[in-house]
Amino acid sequence: MARKSVVREPDGFIVNFLYHTIPGRIILKILTKRFVSSICGKYMDSTASKWIIDGFVRKNHISMSDYEAEQYNCFNDFFTRRIKSEKRPVCNKKKAFIAPSDGLLSAYRISDDMVIPVKNSRYSVESMLRNSSLAEEYKNGICLVFRLCVNHYHRYCYVDDGVKGNNIYIPGILHTVRPIAIENTLVFTENCREYTVLETQNFGKIVQIEVGAMLVGRIKNHHQEYHFSKGEEKGMFLYGGSTIILLAKNDRISIPEYVFEATLRDEEIPVRMGERIGTGI
Secondary structure, rough: OOOOOEEEEOHHHHHEEEEEEOOHHHHHHHHHHHHHHHHHHHHOHHHHHHHHHHHHHHHOOOHHHEOOOOOOOOHHHHHOOOEHHHOOOOOOOOEEEOOOEEEEEEEEEEEEEEEEOOOOEEEEEEHHHHHHHHHOOOOOOHHHEEEEEEOOOEEEOOOEEEEOOOEEEEEEEOOOHHHHHHHOOOOOHHEEEEEEEEEEOOEEEEEEEEOOOOOOOEEEOOOEEEOOOOOOOOEEOOOOOOOEEEEEOOOEEEOOOHHHHHOOOEEEEEOOOOOOOEEOO
């Protein structure tokens, strides 16, 4: 894992307007509704959205040579494009704990049931899962947050070999997952999200949560109850930025201390799907 961290980027005019002004908050109430995301999703699934692709590639400096050659019939075909396997090698060492996705990593220690401090409030694991007995198991554990931006690869994988249960969908609204929203709204307990319990061979019982974001109404997981392999594709997000949250027990994995230190400085660690970010204990 690259030791270099990045300062969270400043938010643009539109996002600041939506979250820091009264007129913006009025508009925001509409934009976060699921029906808006649904309408946007239908457009992104239509051939009429193909014209967006070239400009999106240029604006976000995406190297298309990293991806498998294919025809895109709509923007979402492009957005969920497959990367060449050699561009995302999976660290298959038994005790290597890997990133499930590309993204910007933050790490938190769960104190009792509380995690992810935001200004004067904190999330609880129970509020994210809406399952008190499951949340109880992760007291004093570790919470890893992978924030995906629009230029990241939006497919994600399993972090180990193991068995999973059914996916649990929690309905909600759809805020952006940019830091400005996380600072002003309890995004991870208000946004639509889906989680599952992963019984892994080397890291114990892990909870993986996929969180939708503004204009991302669909989280597409491939499997319900399933035997999975490390590095195997678990699912994908359709258009927009998104977030994956992993909950692990403190006595099963070790994450380098500099990751926690960077998080305290409001910095994030760039990671790629399949790379080693920690070690099994």
